Amino acid sequence: MSSLRAKIQDVFNEPACEQNRDKDAKARKKGCSKPLTPGAAAGGCAFDGAKIVLQPITDVAHLIHAPLACEGNSWDNRGAASSGPTLWRTSFTTDLTELDVVMGQGERKLFKAIREIKEAYGPPAIFVYPTCVTALIGDDIEAVCKRAAEKFGLAVVPVNAPGFVGSKNLGNKLAGEALLEHVIGTVEPDDAGPYDINILGEFNLSGEFWLVKPLLDRLGIRVRACIPGDARYFDIACAHRAQAAMMVCSTALINLARKMEQRWGIPFFEGSFYGITDTSEALRQISQLLVKKGADPEILGRTEALIAEEEAIAWKKLAGYRPRLEGKRVLLNTGGVKSWSVVHALMDIGIEVVGTSVKKSTVEDKERIKQILKDDNHIFEQMAAPELYAMLSEHKADILLSGGRTQFVALKAKTPWLDINQERQHPYAGYDGMVELVRQIDLAIQNPIWCQVREPAPWDCQPAVREELPRTKSETVTLHAVQEFSGTTAPDFGEC
Template sequence: MSLLRAKIQDVFNEPGCEKNRGKDAKARKVGCSRPLTPGAAAGGCAFDGAKIVLQPITDVAHLVHGPLACEGNSWDNRGAASSGPTLWRTSFTTDLTELDVVMGQGERKLFKGIREIKEAYGPPAIFVYPTCVTALIGDDIEAVCQRAAEKFGLAVVPVNAPGFAGSKNLGNKLAGEALLDHVIGTAEPDDPGPYDINILGEFNLSGEFWLVKPLLDRLGIRVRACIPGDARYFDIACAHRARAAMVVCSTALINLARKMDERWGIPFFEGSFYGITDTSDALRNIAELLVKQGADPEILGRTEVLISEEEAIAWKKLAAYRPRLAGKRVLLNTGGVKSWSVVHALMEIGIEIVGTSVKKSTVEDKERIKQILKDDNHIFEQMAARELYAMLSEHKADILLSGGRTQFVALKAKTPWLDINQERQHPYAGYDGMVELVRQIDLAIQNPIWCQVREPAPWDCQPAVGEELPRTKSENVTLHAVQEFSGTTAADFGEC
């Protein structure tokens, strides 16, 4: 527990965070995460956050050491996609019961579970996640993992992030610490090159990174490790040989990027692949960082040629949607990097942003939003469901872009809704992803169902006593057909 406490304080003292640098020493130790309230939903615990960051490593076995419900509540909670191995889709848990806790069988059961996974699947590594129960009863996860690694000849990585340690965001950072302590730098690549980069905080949701990687391939840039989206254990182990890095989600893995820069001299920048301009800027920044690290400057010219070609294609595709979406009002109820990157992307095609949430955004994210919107009135820290419903029911927005938890608020307000969080079914990154995002927004807004659901229900239009109920167009057509039919005889039909 003392080791965990020291690790948490080290994560809170984050020099890479501009907000944290401005605090005094005492305030810095408290950290940025809000304390959890027992019995209240806090948007995920530290265990959940660690699992989110590490589970997309596809060829690794993820073993949860704790009661069965912990694994059941966290399995497959992201829409990450894999281009190969499927082991990460298999749930492994020690399934501790009350008897195991009372009899002190936790460590023995964990060792047995590691052995069974090794014999049945033979993965390159096993990640072990302690939970609240096993941390409280004092199971020595570090010792068990070390002994199992020596016994079975594979990497067994302890991810020391039990749920009670803090919020989901803290768990994200503790997962990065686990990679630094036990994975990155443990292997050497056969062919390091001057064009190798790391992408940090990219989860490959719905295969989004697969829309970006071909662009990098065309420039001759190799992604040494994408952490964690569609990652392989060996690639992450060799990530220390990359020449530059891009951080997509700084709230999750800024500590990983900073410490890799300190240990191995890998410079990084924070960017986004959402939107045409941001994608182009990200490609330019990657090329410039590589040149500073010794790559041939000719890559800068090739990057500009690629950007010019791809932007022309994207804008040509978007031209058809501009007149249909010009002046449409969008409300974003999301956070993090999407709080500013999606805003910028939508404004590029003439869509008006009536509001964006910054609940999970960093200070840098908020500053970017202010620079883009030029108005603080469109930024809200948190919007209650009642306020969100009032805004939508008063038709102050034409569509809501959010996660699945607020979709029913939009449906109750009879307003179009589009999922842009981890549960989404369509990739929105890169040039092609931007076209797909605009297409989905257009489909949602122009769907004829909204005209129908906004009409008053028949039982809300009852006539006064003695007044005839007005007929709809379809009822008039049916009545006319009945009247024509009533003037016929059996002879008109001939023989049956």
Template sequence: MSSLRAKIQDVFNEPACEQNRGKVAKARKKGCSKPLTPGAAAGGCAFDGAKIVLQPITDVAHLVHGPLACEGNSWDNRGAASSGPTLWRTSFTTDLTELDVVMGQGERKLFKAIREIKEAYGPPAIFVYSTCVTALIGDDIEAVCKRAAAKFGLAVVPVNAPGFVGSKNLGNKLAGEALLEHVIGTLEPDDAGPYDINILGEFNLSGEFWLVKPLLDRLGIRVRACIPGDARYVDIAGAHRARAAMMVCSTALINLARKMEERWDIPFFEGSFYGITDTSDALRNIAELLVKQGADPELLGRTEALIVEEEAIAWKKLAAYRPRLEGKRVLLNTGGVKSWSVVHALMEIGIEIVGTSIKKSTVEDEERIKKILKDDNHIFEQMAARELYAMLSEHKADILLSGGRTQFIALKAKTPWLDINQERQHPYAGYDGMVELVRQIDLAIQNPIWCQVREPAPWDCQPAVRQELPRTKSETATLHVVQEFAGTTAGDFGEC
């Protein structure tokens, strides 16, 4: 626990974070995110954050050392995609019970599980995650992993991030520390070149990175390691030979980017692949960093030519949607990097942002939002379900972009909704991704179903009053016969 305490303290004193440097010592110890409320997950614990960062490494086995519920709660918690191996989709856990805890069988059961995975699957590495239970009873997963690695001849990586130590954001950084300590730099690639880069904090949600990688391929830029999206263990182990790095989400792996620059002289910048402008800026920054690191300066010219070509194609496609979407009002109920990157992307085509959530966003994210929107009135920390419903039912927004948890609020308010969180089914990164995002928004808003569901229900409509026509003598006589036969009066039948 002493080594874990030191790692946590090191993360809280992250020197690459401008906001962190400006804090007093007491505030710095609290980290970037809000402290957890006892008994509440608060958007994810440290174990959940570590699993999010490491699980998309597709060819390794991810073994959770703890009760079964820990693995069940965290398995496949992001819609990352793989272009090859599927081992990461297999769930492994030691499934500790109360008897194992009482009898002190945790470490023995962990070693046995590592051996079984080695024999059955033969992965290049096994990542072992500690949990609240195993950390509290004192299981030394680092010692077990070290012994197992020596005996079985494969990498066994301890991930010491039990849930009780802090928030999901802290778990992200502790996962980065595990990669630095046990994975990166352990293998030497034999094909390192001047155009190699790392992409940090890219999760390849719904295959988003596959829309960006072809652009880099056309420039002759090779992604040495994308951490963690669609990653392979060998690629990450040799990531220290890249010449430059792009950090997509600083809240997750800024400590990893900073330490790789210090140890292996890999300069990095922070960027986004959401939106036309941000994608172009990211390509330019990558090319500039590589040239500074020794690549041929002609890369800059090829990059500008590619940007001009791709932007022209994208804007031509978006022109068809602008008349239909310009002036439409969007409400974002998300957080993190999406709270500012998606905002900037939508404003490029004339969409109005009526509000964006900063829940789970860092101070840096909030500052970016303020610069983009130039109005604090459109920023809210967290909106209760009742307030969100009231805002949508009053037609203050034309569409809600959020995660699956709030989709039913939008549906109840009869407002279009689009999934923008990690569960989404469509990729939105890069030039093609921006066109797809706008297309999905247009499809959602223009869907004819909304005209139908907003109409009054048939049972809420008052029936039309029929004008009573004078009856003939024969009709009146027939009516009296029917009424007498049924034993009723005319009042019981009402008006016909």
């Protein structure tokens, strides 16, 4: 536990983060994450963050050393996609019970589970995740993993990020520390070249990195490791031989990028593949870093030629949407890199951004937003559901772009909604991804259902006055009997 405490303090003291450098020594030790209330960390604890970062490594077995509920609540928490192995889609847990805790059988059960996975699946590595229960009872995860690795001849990686140590973002960084300590640099590639790069913080949600990789392939740039999206264990183990790196989401793995630069001299920059302008700029910066590391300068010319060709194609496809979407107002309720990259992308085609949240954004992200929007009034630190509903119900936005948690706020306000967070069903990265994003926005806004749901309900309409036909004597007696029994006369509603 003392080693975990030291690791957490090291992660908090992140010199690559400008916001952290501006703090005094005492404030720096506290980090950026708010302390968690015990029992209130579900869905946002450190274990959840570590699992998010590492689970997309597709050929690895992910073993949760905990009661069954820990794995049940964290499984498949990202919509990452794989081009090959499917082992990461299988859940593994030691299913610790009260009897195991009382009798001290946790470590024995973990060793047995590692052996069963090795015999049944033969993966190149097994990642072991302790959670609150196993960390509190003192199971020595690192010792068991070390013994199992020697016994079974495969990598067994302890991921020391139990939920109670902090927030999800802290778990992201602890997962990066596990890769640095146990995986990266453990295998020497025999095909290292001057055009090898790493992509860090890219999760390949809905397969969107597959829209970007062909662009790099056309430039002769090889992705040595994409961490973690659609990754393979041995690719990550060889990642230390890349020549440059691009950081897609700094709040998640900036410690990984910085320490790889310190240990192996791999320069990195933070960029985005969302939007035409940002995709082009990312390709330029990758090429420039490779040239600084010794690659042939002719790649710069080829990059500009590729950018010109792809931008022309993308703008031609977007031209048909501009008359339908220009001037439409978008409210963006997300965070991180999307808080500024998607803003830039939408403004490229004439869509007005009336607000964007920066709850999970860094200081650098906020500065980028200010430069793009040029108005602080459109930036919200946190947007509660009532405030969000008020904006939408007052028709201050034509569509809400957010995650699944706020979709029902938009539906209640009878406003179109589009998912752009990790649960999304469509890829939005790269040039083709930008076209797809605009297409989905257009489909959502122009959907005729919104005209129908905004019409008054039939029961809210005024009853129509209609001349009644003469009734027979028996019908009149029956009608009076019904009215006398019910005490009221039911109105006759006409058409709305």
